[in-house]
Amino acid sequence: MTDDLFGLAEESDLRPETLAPGAVVLRGFARGDSAALVAALREVSAEAPFRHMSTPGGFRMSVAMTNCGELGWTSDASGYRYTALDPDTGRRWPRMPTSFLRLAQAAALQAGFPGFVPDACLVNRYEPGAKLSLHQDKDERDFTQPIVSVSLGIPAIFLFGGEKRAETPRRILLTHGDVVVWGGPARQRYHGVMPLKSGEHPLVGTRRINLTFRKAG
Ligand code: MD3
Ligand code: FE
Numbered sequence: 001m002t003d004d005l006f007g008l009a010e011e012s013d014l015r016p017e018t019l020a021p022g023a024v025v026l027r028g029f030a031r032g033d034s035a036a037l038v039a040a041l042r043e044v045s046a047e048a049p050f051r052h053m054s055t056p057g058g059f060r061m062s063v064a065m066t067n068c069g070e071l072g073w074t075s076d077a078s079g080y081r082y083t084a085l086d087p088d089t090g091r092r093w094p095r096m097p098t099s100f101l102r103l104a105q106a107a108a109l110q111a112g113f114p115g116f117v118p119d120a121c122l123v124n125r126y127e128p129g130a131k132l133s134l135h136q137d138k139d140e141r142d143f144t145q146p147i148v149s150v151s152l153g154i155p156a157i158f159l160f161g162g163e164k165r166a167e168t169p170r171r172i173l174l175t176h177g178d179v180v181v182w183g184g185p186a187r188q189r190y191h192g193v194m195p196l197k198s199g200e201h202p203l204v205g206t207r208r209i210n211l212t213f214r215k216a217g
Pocket of ligand 1: 132
């Protein structure tokens, strides 16, 4: 790769880029670990299969989800919450793989959040057409703790809104290996994902995977 001759591409990839106060993008931060992350995710999803949850309003979500860690996020007719047991299997969620935890902690540290100890990792799987409507993440106890997100597979247009739903969101392309840390005032901002366009990634295939690390409890 000619642009890596002097390490310049790598260096600029590792330099944090601030999107907004509290929101830091680490472009390509997870690229080198991505094969290990995908392998570990296969084991997680063998224990806790991906499923399409229902919204409290009764709609099937287009994004398929699973979780690992002490707590997992679920949605059904009675609402959104974190649970220690996977409602589909009745067992605890799979342990958070060490490779997941180390990556999330390294990213948080890089973004200025030392001592981040996530107890939940929500895994979102997008097939072409799947989307996530504009929402806030409000089901965690402590909003002073950041959320670390890791994108894998085909690219997506992420929508980064404001503190009110009516604020027009910015569009941000997130590609394989990008990590974003959402803390401080960015933690409560509205966000979503545009319907995924078709594509293919050599490691991940025809989908996008997003890992979000949270301190939920
Ligand atoms: C900004 N996931 O799981 S990750 C979610 O790509 C979620 O699957 C999206 O929103 C995805 O809740 C976006 C980026 C993200 C995650 C949490 C945030 C951005 C955020 C919390 C506050 C502000
Ligand atoms: Fe969210």
